[in-house]
Amino acid sequence: MDHPFYLWMSYGATALALAAEIVALRVGRARARRAVEAERGLEEQD
Amino acid sequence: MNFYFFASPATFFRLAGAMAPMFFVLAAVSGAIGLYLGLAVAPTDAQQGEVYRVIFIHVPAAWMSMFIYLVMACYGAMTLAFNTRLAAMMARALAPTGAMFTFVALWTGAFWGRPTWGTYWVWDARLTSELVLFFLYGGFIALANAFEDPRRGDRAAALLALIGIVNLPIIYFSVQWWNTLHQGSSVSFKGTSMHVTMLWSMLLMAFSFWMYSAGAALVRCRTLILDRERRTRWVRALS
Numbered sequence: 001m002d003h004p005f006y007l008w009m010s011y012g013a014t015a016l017a018l019a020a021e022i023v024a025l026r027v028g029r030a031r032a033r034r035a036v037e038a039e040r041g042l043e044e045q046d
Numbered sequence: 047m048n049f050y051f052f053a054s055p056a057t058f059f060r061l062a063g064a065m066a067p068m069f070f071v072l073a074a075v076s077g078a079i080g081l082y083l084g085l086a087v088a089p090t091d092a093q094q095g096e097v098y099r100v101i102f103i104h105v106p107a108a109w110m111s112m113f114i115y116l117v118m119a120c121y122g123a124m125t126l127a128f129n130t131r132l133a134a135m136m137a138r139a140l141a142p143t144g145a146m147f148t149f150v151a152l153w154t155g156a157f158w159g160r161p162t163w164g165t166y167w168v169w170d171a172r173l174t175s176e177l178v179l180f181f182l183y184g185g186f187i188a189l190a191n192a193f194e195d196p197r198r199g200d201r202a203a204a205l206l207a208l209i210g211i212v213n214l215p216i217i218y219f220s221v222q223w224w225n226t227l228h229q230g231s232s233v234s235f236k237g238t239s240m241h242v243t244m245l246w247s248m249l250l251m252a253f254s255f256w257m258y259s260a261g262a263a264l265v266r267c268r269t270l271i272l273d274r275e276r277r278t279r280w281v282r283a284l285s
Binding site for chain 1: 099104107160
């Protein structure tokens with residue numbers, strides 16, 4: 001049985017899934033902050 | 047100080063910001079120790095060889111997939127009963143992490159099943175009900191975002207989360223109720239048949255995933271709060 005293949009596919013996919021979620025969290029947070037900044041800019045214009 | 051003090055998005059935003067890094071540090075430390083014990087210290091399994099080491103992520107991920115759904119459904123019940131904004135946002139914040147752990151449980155299960163059972167997938171009661179859980183998470187996320195008014199999305203998704211909770215006992219007891227290919231639990235409240243190093247590695251990894259989930263949910267909830275409350279004075283006053 002090719003054990004390293006199954007172990008790498010399991011641990012590698014888990015690491016990728018975690019990394020993808022962390023990137024998505026950071027992107028979402030940056031987008032929300034930009035929206036707040038835009039709102040603040042509109043307020044200053046008024 | 048009462049319950050509603052912490053239910054205020056403004057209070058929770060600051061509290062979550064202080065707590066999230068703590069959860070991530072705990073997740074990293076317990077995960078590193080758990081991986082070291084699981085991959086370097088735990089003995090080779092007499093029957094399965096080295097491939098059994100997949101359980102150190104498969105089992106904790108499967109536990110988290112069910113636990114997160116349970117917590118999400120509790121927040122859903124709070125949303126419907128008390129109409130609290132924060133409960134709805136926490137339910138939304140938990141769903142992607144729950145879906146991710148369900149995917150990890152299914153994926154790692156497939157890569158454990160191939161060398162031990164001879165197949166990546168079988169329409170076994172445990173595997174099928176876990177797949178249904180993945181679809182429930184997907185349905186929750188889709189339904190929550192399907193409405194222009196986010197509060198309507200909150201309520202619809204909360205209802206789906208509550209209906210879907212019936213799947214949790216099916217997943218848990220499937221190995222007892224039906225004759226399945228998936229083996230029964232190696233760990234229960236009555237004890238375990240596992241080697242002590244294997245058990246500690248699995249428990250540490252479960253703790254790590256739990257802490258990660260808490261941290262990720264808090265960060266995502268802060269993002270949701272910023273997004274929904276961006277027109278309020280307290281958000282504009284944030285530096």
